[in-house]
Amino acid sequence: MEWKETSRLAMHWHASPSNNKIVCTLCPRNCQTQAGQMGFCKVRGNVMGEFHTFNFGKSVTATQECIETEAVNHYMPGARILSLGNIGCMMACTYCQNWQTSQVKHLDNKNVFEYSPEQVIQMAKANNINVISWTYNDPVVWHEFVLETSRLAKQEGITTLYKSALYIELEPLKELIEVMDIFSVSLKSMDDEVYRKITKGKLQPVLDAIELINESDRHLEISQLVVTGLNDDGVDAYKTAQWMVEKLKPGVPLHLVAYHPSFKYKEPRTQLETLLKLRDIVMNEGIEYCYLGNVYADGVSNTQCKSCNHTLVERFGLSVTVPGINEEGNCNNCGTQTPIKFPLAGKPKIHNIPESFEAKQTYKYDWNSEVKSLHIMLEEVSNENILLCVTRLPGNETRYIELNEGLERIILxxxxxxxxxIEISANSNTKIHYLPVLDRAHFPVIDETIGQNSYAQ
Structure with missing residues (x-):
């Protein structure tokens, strides 16, 4: 079945008495649609005088990741998360890394899966995952499904995370604040002209939405993609830091994130040297915690104690350890309270070495300058629980990862x-695909295994 063959009544709309159109009030575009017409996002539209959502429960494959994937460094460091992303978007960024699913005209129906709220919760519980993240394509246009599933998550004690560019009206945002624990907001630029040209949106509604979250007790972190030739000259970073220091609570982290060429924007990758210079600028303006994202280098994303400079959390890419925080949440060197919420809650579960592990298939991948992460994806949902053996070379460090009840994809x-x-073995003959991840928020959809760097036994 094609994803757009089913729909249900949407929230946040009203009929316009002046022109017989429906006005959507979910995002600041306030699209006006005639019967049979879709809004800008192409997943919400007018059905015989009522406004419907066409993407309820329709998602890319649910994926096990870690919380740092979402530019969240001060909440449950290292925690495993269940990431879900929808189809369609309320923006049209020229450098979108997920354009094959965010821009509906490019969407292949084979990349669309359907979940019920109950299935999402059960998948998280079956895999001992305590955080559900709404991410990839922006969750704003997935409002009804996100709300319904997040309410169930709260009943089950599961943490909820909203990763978004936050181009949303304030009333629906208030509904989200009631059910979300964490907001990770992508602030594209402090230049309204950049928003208009690059995202087809506006800056001020995003700032208003961030301020509303800041007034709540929800956890907030800000990220900014540093795009070569667009906002990498230091002006944007300077303005962002000034605004954050003036408008937000002290200590809100800022993530400066490296871009990679994608969609219509083909300038070279952001250089590490550029990010380091911008970090100096924002910290000189009063940002207390600045992290560099999409960078695999030592020391650029660690959390240091503000009192004694002791390393509290050590990060390399998406790998995390918490060597410097005790069970009370204090620096174990000087005793100062740290900024990290639930610092030890994300500590990974240690899997016992199985008594027997028979590898039915094995793949190797050599990391390179472009690819330092992979999505490991089952070709189809398996009725069996699958065990992966992951070995890192050199050194032969080995761990085991379980894929249970509906979970088809993880990041390594x-x-x-x-x-x-990295060498990955599985105790199942279910076909597995290995997809390069070019950016921590990138969701690869190309249905191919890695060529020369993989082999099967």
Whole structure:
């Protein structure tokens, strides 16, 4: 079935008495549609005088990741999360890394899966995952499904995370604040002209939405993609830092994130040297915690104690350890309270080495300058629980990962500077695809295995 063959009544709309159109009030575009017409996002539209959502429960494959994937460094460091992303978007960024699913005209129906709220909750519980993240394509246009599932998550004690560009009206945002624990907001630029040209949106509604979250007790972190030739000259970083210091609570982290060429924007990748210079600028303006994202280098994303400079949390890419925080949440060197919420809650569960593990298939991948993460994806949902054996070379560090009840995809990434190769074995004959991830928020959909760097036994 094609994804757009079913729909249900949407929230946040009204009929316009002046022109017989429906006005959508979910995002600041306030699209006006005639019967049979879709809004800008192409997943919400007018059905015989009522406004419907066409993407309820329709998602890319649910994926196990870690919380740092979402530019969240001060909440449950290292926690495993269940990431879900919808189809369609209320923006049209020229450098969109997920354009094959965010821009509906490019969407292939084979990349669309359907979940019920109950299935999402059960998948998280079956895989001992305590955080559900709404991410990838922006969750704003997935409002009804996100709300319904997040309410169930709260009943089950599961943490909820909203990763968004936050181009949303304030009334629906208030509904989200009631059910979300964490907001990770992508602030594209402090230049309204950049918003208009690059995202086809406006800046001020995003700032208003961030301020509303800041007034709540929800956890907030800000990220900014540093795009070569667009906002990498320091002006944007300077303005962003000034605005955050003036408008937000002290200590809100800022993530400066490296871009990679994608969709219609083909300038070279952001250089590490550029990010380091911008970090100096924002910290000189009063940002207390600045992290560099999409960068695999030592020391650029660690959390240091503000009192004694002791390393509290050590990060390399998406690999995380918490060497410097005690069970009370204090620096274990000087005793100062740290900014990290639930610092030890994300500590990974240690899987016992199975008594027997028979590898039915094995793949290797050599990390390179472009690819330092992979999505490991089952070709189809398996009725069996699958065990993966992951070995990092050199060094032969090995861990086991379970895929239970409906979970089809996980992310694996380079864990330290000396790691050159990753080897993945599975105790199942279910076909597995290995998809390069070019950006921590990138959701690869190309249905191919890695060519020369993989082999099967």
């Amino acid at each position: 990434s380079k864990s330290h500077a000396g790691e050159g190769t």
